[in-house]
Each structure stands twice: as structure tokens, then as C-alpha cells.
Amino acid sequence: MKRAGLDYLKKWKDKKTRKPLIIRGARQVGKSYLVRLFAKEHGLDLLEINLELNDDYIPCFKAKDPKQIITLLELKSAQKVVPGTTLLFLDEIQAAPEVLATLRYFYEILPRLHVIAAGSLLEFVLEEHSFSMPVGRIEYMHLGPMSFKEFLNGIGRHPLREFIEQYQFPKEFPVVVHDELMKIFKLYLAIGGMPEAIQVYCDTNSLLEVDTVKQSILLTYRDDFSKYKQRVNHVRLQTVFQKLPFQIGQKLKYVNLDRNEKSSDLKKALHLLSLARVYYPVYHTAANGIPLRAQINEKNQKPLFLDVGLLTKACGVSYADIEMADRVTLINSGPICEQFIGQHLLYARPCYEEPELFYWSREKRQASSEIDYILSHGPRIIPVEVKAGKTGTLKSLHVFIKEKELNYGVRFNADIPSCIDVTTSLPEKPVMFRLLSLPLYMVEELQRIVTLTYQPQ
Incomplete structure (x- = not known):
């Protein structure tokens, strides 16, 4: 079940100026599966957090310092986060729109950490909320159904x-x-x-x-x-x-x-x-x-x-x-x-x-x-x-x-x-x-x- 999007994710991973990536697409087009497969194929330690199912993780992102955020995530998940070898995957990020704004700090302070977010109703959040989006500090990837x-x-x-x-x-x-x-x-x-x-x-x-x-x-x-x-x-x-x-x-x-x-x-x-x-x-x-x-x-x-x-x-x-x-x-x-x-x-x-x-x-x-x-x-x-x-x-x-x-x-x-x-x-x-x-x-x-x-x- 390989997707063409894997090639794009590899290019993203290898960029010297890599930014946090947000995958946008309808429900069930395979966003989460794609990220898991990507982590597996490239030997990245995956820390996956579904913010819709695990809203108790959301307070970890109140800090603006990504190093502090990582410390809290490590303590809560009992998983070590190592920039360069860990992939932090924030799934269903539309459930916590305030987390979107914190992505800029990962780019500015922890650029070596691989960060991917995904959300099926993300466009609602982007249209409804007045928070400042990290313009120029994130990248987007658009995913549709599997092709022929x-x-x-x-x-x-x-x-x-x-x-x-x-x-x-x-x-x-x-x-x-x-x-x-x-x-x-x-x-x-x-x-x-x-x-x-x-x-x-x-x-x-x-x-x-x-x-x-x-x-x-x-x-x-x-x-x-x-x-x-x-x-x-x-x-x-x-x-x-x-x-x-x-x-x-x-x-x-x-x-x-x-x-x-x-x-x-x-x-x-x-x-x-x-x-x-x-x-x-x-x-x-x-x-x-x-x-x-x-x-x-x-x-x-x-x-x-x-x-x-x-x-x-x-x-x-x-x-x-x-x-x-x-x-x-x-x-x-x-x-x-x-x-x-x-x-x-x-x-x-x-x-x-x-x-x-x-x-x-x-x-x-x-x-x-x-x-x-x-x-x-x-x-x-x-x-x-x-x-x-x-x-x-x-x-x-x-x-x-x-x-x-x-x-x-x-x-x-x-x-x-x-x-x-x-x-x-x-x-x-x-x-x-x-x-x-x-x-x-x-x-x-x-x-x-x-x-x-x-x-x-």
C-alpha cells in the first residue's frame, strides 16, 4: 500500500531547512498510515499523539519553549525524543488548534526534530480561529485518495x-x-x-x-x-x-x-x-x-x-x-x-x-x-x-x-x-x-x- 507521498516525505526529511509539515486531506485518505509507513521505512522512532483521543497531552504544548514541551512529552509518554532520529506526529491536530501556533517554535529552536501534524477538519480550524498561524515556518502537504x-x-x-x-x-x-x-x-x-x-x-x-x-x-x-x-x-x-x-x-x-x-x-x-x-x-x-x-x-x-x-x-x-x-x-x-x-x-x-x-x-x-x-x-x-x-x-x-x-x-x-x-x-x-x-x-x-x-x- 505504498503512496507517492512517501517520496515527498523523504525529500522533506532530507532538507537542510526542514520545517514542521502539516498534512491536509479528507478523513480516511490515509494520512496517519502514510506517516507511520514513512517512519518505519526510514528508521525513525515514532512518537504518535492523537490529540482528539488523548486530549490530556494538550497542556504539554502551553509552553513556548519546544525543549520544555519535549521534556513534558517524554515524561508523559515514557518515550525518549531525540532530534534527528525521532518523528513527532501530532494527529487530529484540529482538536487542539492552539498547538498549531506552537509549531513555529520547533522550526526556530529545534529544527532538527522531525515534526508532522495532520488533521481531517483542519480547514475549519484555520477559518474559525483568530490565533496567529506560523506563516513561513511550516509546510503543507495535500493528500487525496490513492491513484490508479x-x-x-x-x-x-x-x-x-x-x-x-x-x-x-x-x-x-x-x-x-x-x-x-x-x-x-x-x-x-x-x-x-x-x-x-x-x-x-x-x-x-x-x-x-x-x-x-x-x-x-x-x-x-x-x-x-x-x-x-x-x-x-x-x-x-x-x-x-x-x-x-x-x-x-x-x-x-x-x-x-x-x-x-x-x-x-x-x-x-x-x-x-x-x-x-x-x-x-x-x-x-x-x-x-x-x-x-x-x-x-x-x-x-x-x-x-x-x-x-x-x-x-x-x-x-x-x-x-x-x-x-x-x-x-x-x-x-x-x-x-x-x-x-x-x-x-x-x-x-x-x-x-x-x-x-x-x-x-x-x-x-x-x-x-x-x-x-x-x-x-x-x-x-x-x-x-x-x-x-x-x-x-x-x-x-x-x-x-x-x-x-x-x-x-x-x-x-x-x-x-x-x-x-x-x-x-x-x-x-x-x-x-x-x-x-x-x-x-x-x-x-x-x-x-x-x-x-x-x-x-
Whole structure:
């Protein structure tokens, strides 16, 4: 169950100017497991303190001198803390927000001590409390669900992962390998990337057991709603949470969440769900240049759920439904595949950067166009379309390419990789552009392959 985040943690450990690290992410994406595995692999003595379960440790952090804090922790835990060989892990740190402010002193006075904090509802603390955060004295790491390549590792299909990573255009892609990867891709859609769900599948080979785990995770998120009740009606929050999975791939309209509630109240509920990281807003961008964020319209967004496995569970889609559908051509397979690509693109950025994702649309009567995702690749804008099957119209891509005067676009679908030069099919002056088509399961190789196939204008 190795995570790509281990590589980042190793780089953090080896820094000469290492700062305390805060891992941010939704509940049960594997933050605690990642830290424990990291300590084990690098021979660090782990002192793990869960501040939600062990609040009697909180008074130890009232002192501003980290040496005094360490002395108190040693006496209470009966464990020696040695800078350079000990990893102090403060889990569920949102239960003691005042501890966050003390992290600056570890950087200033005890920089050799490895300090990692994690919290699933940390964003609530950062927004609600007025204490001074140690700006410039801490680092952040953002963690999402396990990716498809991590899933391949987890189920023991390492050679397939290596094949994907080593594939080079224009080398032939064996159909037998593609078919096997599509089979596992469908399995991933059903299981998802939550570490516990993947671990249970590896241990039991039972999708029924996986289903139980996913239901438990969804219920855990709903149980958390009681913690938000001072800020928003928890019944309203639960309603929005239950409706969101059915809005994936669509422009969000408040009336589709609850026609009986005020849009301002629904907006507040969505904000809380985004703080809990169970939902991400994919904002509309004008896409006229870099950075894409500079041209967003926050009034227009498409929702993205935390994880595709939780999405299929929430929508009542089983593995049998996915497996029986030829090329994943379910009625709602488009949104499911869009969720899969979206959650991977969201965390394709360096893990120290805040996850973000954008889309583009132009609404005209009888001539609306939409690009599922807009990315930047260096100084270039890359439009990305997602198709559940092997075919599908690319009219919106042609419109966007022509309007923005680009010469490169990307399509994810259920076919083998290809890269061809095409001409826009619009009635006006045709435009030549290069179309990179990748199978859905190769989303993590996008940046690498774009670098190989992009032709400068």
C-alpha cells in the first residue's frame, strides 16, 4: 500500500531547512498510515499523539519553549525524543488548534526534530480561529485518495504500472495489455481510491466487503455533520451531500440540490463540504492565458466528489453494472469517468500546492460548448475532454481550439493511445491541431506524454 507521498516525505526529511509539515486531506485518505509507513521505512522512532483521543497531552504544548514541551512529552509518554532520529506526529491536530501556533517554535529552536501534524477538519480550524498561524515556518502537504497507479501497486500488478510509465509514442500498444488495464480500470471505478477499501479488497477479494467499507466511510462523513451544526443546519448539509454525487459533470444549479432552500444557505453548506474536502468546486475559467485562476468565475462551477469509489456507491452503481456495460457505457458513465479523470488531475499538481481544477464553457442558444477540464502545461493551455467509450463528438474541443487559437488538445477515452493531426470540423476557416488520445487509465502520464508530443506553434 505504498503512496507517492512517501517520496515527498523523504525529500522533506532530507532538507537542510526542514520545517514542521502539516498534512491536509479528507478523513480516511490515509494520512496517519502514510506517516507511520514513512517512519518505519526510514528508521525513525515514532512518537504518535492523537490529540482528539488523548486530549490530556494538550497542556504539554502551553509552553513556548519546544525543549520544555519535549521534556513534558517524554515524561508523559515514557518515550525518549531525540532530534534527528525521532518523528513527532501530532494527529487530529484540529482538536487542539492552539498547538498549531506552537509549531513555529520547533522550526526556530529545534529544527532538527522531525515534526508532522495532520488533521481531517483542519480547514475549519484555520477559518474559525483568530490565533496567529506560523506563516513561513511550516509546510503543507495535500493528500487525496490513492491513484490508479497506486491501486495497481496495491493489488500486486506492479508490471502493469511499469508498462504504463515506460510507454513511449509511437510504440505499438498491445491490445491484450489495454484490455487487461481496462478490466482493472473498471474494478477501480467500483472500489475507488480510499486506502481502507483497497486494503479490504486485497485481504478478502470481496467486493461485498469493499461495499461495506465504502458505506461506512460515507456514514462517517455524515456523522461529522453534527460538528458543523453551529454554522449550518446539519439536515441541509446531509441533503446537499446526498445530492452532490448526481451533479458530477454538470454545471451546479442550487435548485438541483434543494429547490426549497435559499441559494445562500446551500452555498454555505457547499463551502463547509469543501472545507471537509469531500467535494471540490471546479471553477469556470475564461482560459485566455496563464494563470487560469486569474480568470475564474466563481458563480459557475462543476462539483467534483472526493473519490470515484464513494461516488459509485452513493449513486448505487455496482461493479456488476460497470463490468456488464460495454466500454463503461452506462447512462451515467460519463460523469463517473469525468470524476475519475478529475480527481487524478486535481492531485497531479505538486503535493505542496493547493489542489485546484478548472473547466471552460460558452453558453449560446443552440450552440453551447464545454471543455471538461482546462490545464496549464508550462506557459501553454491544454483543453481536456473525457469520453466514456471509444468514440464521441469533439465539437466543443474544435470550437475551443479555434476560439483560443491553440494547436493541441487532449481526449481521454476507452481506446488505445494515439496522437494524430486533425482539422477542425467547423464551417468557418478550418484549423489544424494535434489531438492526443489516451486511455482513461493513463491520466497520470498526461504531463509526461504532452511534453513528448506537443508541437510548438
